[in-house]
Amino acid sequence: MTLSSLSPSALRSVIREQSQVIASTSGIAAGYRQANVVILHKDLADDFEAFCRANHSPLPLLYRSKPGEWGCPPLASQANIREDCPQYCVFEKGVLVNKVASLAPYTTQLQDMVTFYLGCSFSFEQALEKANVPVRNVQQGRNVSMFRTSVPCVRAGPFHCPMVVSMRPIPQDKLDSAAQCTHHIPQAHGGPVHIGHPALLGIKDLSQPDYGDSVECQPEDVPVFWACGVTGAEAVQSTKPALAFTHSPGCMFLTDKEEATVSLQDSDSVESPLTFCISQNPLHYSMASKLAVQRVRAVEELIGEDPGQRGIRALFVQDELLRASLSLSHSSSVLISTGFPTHYMHDPPEETDGPPGAIAMAAMLQTLNKHVVIVSDQRALEMNRKIMQDSVDKGVIKSAVPIISFEGSGLDASLQFLCHDGDPSKPRYDHLVAIERSGRATDGNYYNMRGINIKHLVDPVDDLFTTASTVPGITTTGIGDGGNELGMGKVKEAVKSYMPGGSLIACDVAADFAITAGVSNWGGYGVACALYILNQCAIHRRYVQKGLGLSPTDEQRNLWAASLPSISKEEDMLHILVKYGVRSGKTANLGLEVDGLTFHPTHSDIIQRLRDLTLENVPQE
Structure with missing residues (x-):
């Protein structure tokens, strides 16, 4: 009779004999x-x-x-x-x-x-x-x-x-x-x-x-x-x-x-886990329930709507929002970059797409106890700091996020900025996010969608992304709606094939994850909503916490919900941008408009639908 055929009681008897068989x-x-x-x-x-x-x-x-x-x-x-x-x-x-x-x-x-x-x-x-x-x-x-x-x-x-x-x-x-x-x-x-x-x-x-x-x-x-x-x-x-x-x-x-x-x-239940690779260097997988994954995918579909008929669906890669948000959920320190000076004939040249999405992500990350920093072009530094303070005063974000600039060039400058003492084994940030940030094209220039070179208005933030790709432990995400944004080099061939002027304007710098949206701000809102969904998921939260600790309190859950984008917060955000002369990307209108689409009804409708989708059937433990 083999050990494998014995009952536990019989095996305990064998163990008591101290025969060392087991x-x-x-x-x-x-x-x-x-x-x-x-x-x-x-x-x-x-x-x-x-x-x-x-x-x-x-x-x-x-x-x-x-x-x-x-x-x-x-x-x-x-x-x-x-x-x-x-x-x-x-x-x-x-x-x-x-x-x-x-x-x-x-x-x-x-x-x-x-x-x-x-x-x-x-x-x-x-x-x-x-x-x-x-x-x-x-x-x-x-x-x-x-x-x-x-x-x-x-x-x-x-x-x-x-x-x-x-x-x-x-x-x-x-x-x-x-x-x-x-x-x-x-x-x-x-x-x-x-x-x-x-x-x-x-x-x-x-x-x-x-x-x-x-x-x-x-x-x-x-x-x-x-x-x-x-x-x-x-x-x-x-x-x-x-x-x-x-x-x-x-x-x-x-x-x-x-x-x-x-x-x-049991395995087919919506409360069963699914695994996703979120990093190859170092190799790292994350986990969430099937239900949470379904809900994030629904958010990804919603932000991909294209009322401006720009053909953005041609750049879509499924689960980029999911993987980016899973990675951000594991992060401890996040650097966000935005700023697309498309209006080179105006002062300031910035557009209304980008900053609202950046601040929406920062608000949720901040509530999840992540350290968040925003990097801006030096010429726009003071304006962006004033925009941030006004955002705090209006309740768009709980507390001010530091805003800094990067003007260096070359690998050494990037390493010094990204890592403590320039040591690649000591990264200062573990995730970089670019949202509607002008991205470097193959010829080294920066182009708006009309094919105008705006390189003279852009600091070399791209260098941070190219350097980050060589530093283990730093993950990158790009959010865009046209293909000329930093990070969208991941879908460069699709940009060249399907976007107007794509061969000239396509960003050459790839991010680990490329989130495409009908409007880039919606990509930022989508990240905030996905982070909320993932942190409401008991399977994901347990995995992030390594199986340790207690469930979140009602107070914590309420803070997460309060940090979600809302119609009133995003409308306030656009009022703040207009106050500082920031214009709509497509039309250069100075008003409550983003990429030629008025806030009401287009953007407000998307925001409300995102909130309804995110807060629907929130699981209770």
Whole structure:
């Protein structure tokens, strides 16, 4: 009879014999829940339970025993926690002093101790296999790789530590399946907390795990990380109790509890996750529910409407709004650039398209606690600062965003601007956004849609984007409505083929994401709405927070909603621009008009429809 055919109860009997037949519980007791174990003095029990509640993903609490209780009736019959794990760790004042096969010699001390049983990722390995997702550690006959991260857990009482994660290499085309089937098993850590480059978690070398064995990746595999219950052992080491015990990593307690099965219907649910690559350097994926993705795609369709009949749909690439917004949701510091001096015969030469969308994005990013800076042409710096202050006074944005300029040239100047001390490993910003910003053409000039060269009015902000493409960790987004805007070089060939004068005016500088809109301001509004939708999505927010922390409060949700674009705010914004002589792009009219389209009814209608779409059926937790 093989180990794989034995029941959990029979396997516990084998473990009690201390025959060392079972060195790891990975790959056995398929379909049954396994548990991490932490045993602490009863005086620490309440604080540790609070620590588990605050860090549910790494420490999903299955059962808390009474002091001196060896069994765990809700999880297993005839259990004896002193002997039911293949190996235990013994800690004294946070120091690992021994690994033992039985805790029976500590029975006296255990009378005053409490055992915590915590969910384990081994429990979902069968679900992965049923979903045709290969489990490499099981295939290779190895314990799973576990790593200490640089991500701090939420502190509770004396308990604090970095989170530990387990890593399983997953084929790129199986990422959605892996995320979906594990998401539906929250008592086994739930869905992944990170997909992609390990350095983003502070992990230096996948071949050198802190716990467990090294697991080999296949060529198409992507590293996928789940929260891990060994976090409990890290908490013990950080808190330094006089005496504590844990299971040895990979040597779990086997329960009699069958793990919840994941049906095809579960995976097809609108509350199942989908994964999206948001960066290749470093490799980074994000995640959101199918419902959130559908809603962002609807926003993308809406901002792509073309009442000016400019043929912008020819430049459309699906999910650019989604991927850009997912990336921005992960960012901590964002640089926004706008300004298209199309009216070279007027002073100022700026147009009304761009600044309203830039400030709408900044308002939402600011509310989401991102650091935001706007870069402007030097000649327009003071005017833009006055526009920003008036926007604050009118309530368009909560607080003023710093506005700076960049006039340097060359790689060194760009690196000094983008990175601390010009060091590419220390970027000052992790996302650059250009919205209706004049972009450099192939011949080095800058053209408006009439083919007039306006290079003398434009500072070399393009250099920041070209340099950012060489700096790991900086992502870029361009928003445009004609193809001559910074970042739209990503769709340059389409601009040349389909836009009037495209061969001359097409921007040559590409962004990672190119969002096309009927009016560029609508692209900025779309980003603000997409960020709101994503942060209302429990799956996305959990992933961004690495499975740690609490749900947002009603106050936070209300602040996000208040930061959305509205008809009144955007009308106030246009009044402010007109006050400073900023004109409509197509007609040069000095009035409530953008790109030849009057605010009422065209722009106001789009804004209201965006708000209705964004706020419709907001999920409640």
